[in-house]
Amino acid sequence: MDALHAKYPFFEGARGAVAGASASLPELVAADAPAVDRARERVERALLEGTVEPEAGAFDGSAVDVDARSELLSYPIARILVSLLDSEPAVEKYAAAEASTALDRLRADLERDDGLRSTPTPTVDLDDVLAEFDLDDAVRAEPVRGSRDPTHYRIEVGPYLRLSSPAWGDSWRLVNRALADGAVRVSREELLEAIGAAIEARVREGLPFELEAGEGIAAELESRVSELKRLLSERTYAGPIDVVAPELFPPCMENLIGKAERGVELSGPESFALMAFLVGIGMSPDEVVAFCADTSLDAEGIRYQTEYLADDRGTQYPPPTCETLSNYGICHNEEDHMRVAADPLSYYETRVEAADDGEIVDWREENRDESDDGEAATEGEPVEK
Numbered sequence: 001m002d003a004l005h006a007k008y009p010f011f012e013g014a015r016g017a018v019a020g021a022s023a024s025l026p027e028l029v030a031a032d033a034p035a036v037d038r039a040r041e042r043v044e045r046a047l048l049e050g051t052v053e054p055e056a057g058a059f060d061g062s063a064v065d066v067d068a069r070s071e072l073l074s075y076p077i078a079r080i081l082v083s084l085l086d087s088e089p090a091v092e093k094y095a096a097a098e099a100s101t102a103l104d105r106l107r108a109d110l111e112r113d114d115g116l117r118s119t120p121t122p123t124v125d126l127d128d129v130l131a132e133f134d135l136d137d138a139v140r141a142e143p144v145r146g147s148r149d150p151t152h153y154r155i156e157v158g159p160y161l162r163l164s165s166p167a168w169g170d171s172w173r174l175v176n177r178a179l180a181d182g183a184v185r186v187s188r189e190e191l192l193e194a195i196g197a198a199i200e201a202r203v204r205e206g207l208p209f210e211l212e213a214g215e216g217i218a219a220e221l222e223s224r225v226s227e228l229k230r231l232l233s234e235r236t237y238a239g240p241i242d243v244v245a246p247e248l249f250p251p252c253m254e255n256l257i258g259k260a261e262r263g264v265e266l267s268g269p270e271s272f273a274l275m276a277f278l279v280g281i282g283m284s285p286d287e288v289v290a291f292c293a294d295t296s297l298d299a300e301g302i303r304y305q306t307e308y309l310a311d312d313r314g315t316q317y318p319p320p321t322c323e324t325l326s327n328y329g330i331c332h333n334e335e336d337h338m339r340v341a342a343d344p345l346s347y348y349e350t351r352v353e354a355a356d357d358g359e360i361v362d363w364r365e366e367n368r369d370e371s372d373d374g375e376a377a378t379e380g381e382p383v384e385k
């Protein structure tokens with residue numbers, strides 16, 4: 001079993017490894033093999049935490065990691081589980097979480113590759129990943145004098161448009177890009193974000209599977225699916241915090257808002273983290289647009305992201321965890337407050353709970369009052385004839 005396939009189970013080569021496994025998926029499910037429980041964890045963490053890393057610790061394929069076989073086989077079983085949830089937003093969220101986790105692993109691989117050449121951990125390099133997504137001919141590194149590590153790349157305009165979204169911010173719009181010979185200039189980090197989009201599309205491909213409920217593998221997985229549905233409905237029932245108190249926002253979100261207010265473009269992960277947080281505390285797309293009115297974030301991009309993040313059942317896609325935000329350089333963990341909560345939403349919740357009810361002024365009430373006052377004044381004015 002190639003540990004790299006377990007680490008990147010959506011690679012073409014991993015499909016062959018699954019097909020060549022000693023037991024078929026129905027046999028594994030019928031036997032309630034460890035891969036089944038890991039698949040359930042994969043989906044649960046994707047939908048509730050935005051990551052598919054095992055709770056016990058990140059999987060890096062090293063010799064000390066548990067069972068690479070279960071890790072690999074959990075991926076196709078997780079795809080079946082998420083299909084059985086019968087929810088389009090669940091599929092979207094699952095694919096986004098697989099992509100985000102894979103990108104974290106890829107960044108770690110590239111750092112290892114840049115630093116420690118001999119490592120017991122199996123790693124991929126950028127060329128492997130570009131080839132995996134047929135991007136090897138479409139992406140060229142810009143040579144840097146005196147360094148073997150490029151900081152910028154040129155990506156052909158077709159793949160660039162396919163793998164990026166205007167919702168990621170104005171800086172991604174083609175009109176704001178250096179374009180020469182049919183190729184767009186991107187930084188290394190931007191190239192990784194585009195690769196993240198390619199991973200998400202690969203994971204999303206073919207989902208949801210059409211499976212007859214109550215038959216075959218669907219029947220075998222019925223209790224796992226019910227367990228996931230119960231967890232999701234509990235979360236939906238609990239509802240968002242539903243109070244907007246900017247003075248209690250965690251430092252990461254304050255920093256992102258401050259940055260956007262200074263007119264600085266937020267990167268894709270930064271704007272995603274901020275939007276997921278604002279939706280997570282119960283703000284509607286209209287409220288988020290109004291809240292971000294005087295920032296570098298544009299209304300169209302905000303609407304696109306927030307409508308995607310809030311699904312029709314009210315289940316929220318949580319903002320990335322503190323650990324992920326720390327990897328992106330978004331979190332600085334002031335006074336080690338990461339100890340208090342694992343993600344910005346939970347941290348905000350603890351601050352709201354600790355505050356005196358009388359101290360909290362909901363931003364929406366303040367702004368609603370202002371607009372009501374305006375309407376009242378208009379209504380009270382004499383009408384000229």
Ligand code: SF4
Nearest residue numbers: 250252322331338344
């Ligand atoms: S520890 Fe968590 S809540 Fe605090 S700044 Fe970092 S990401 Fe935000």
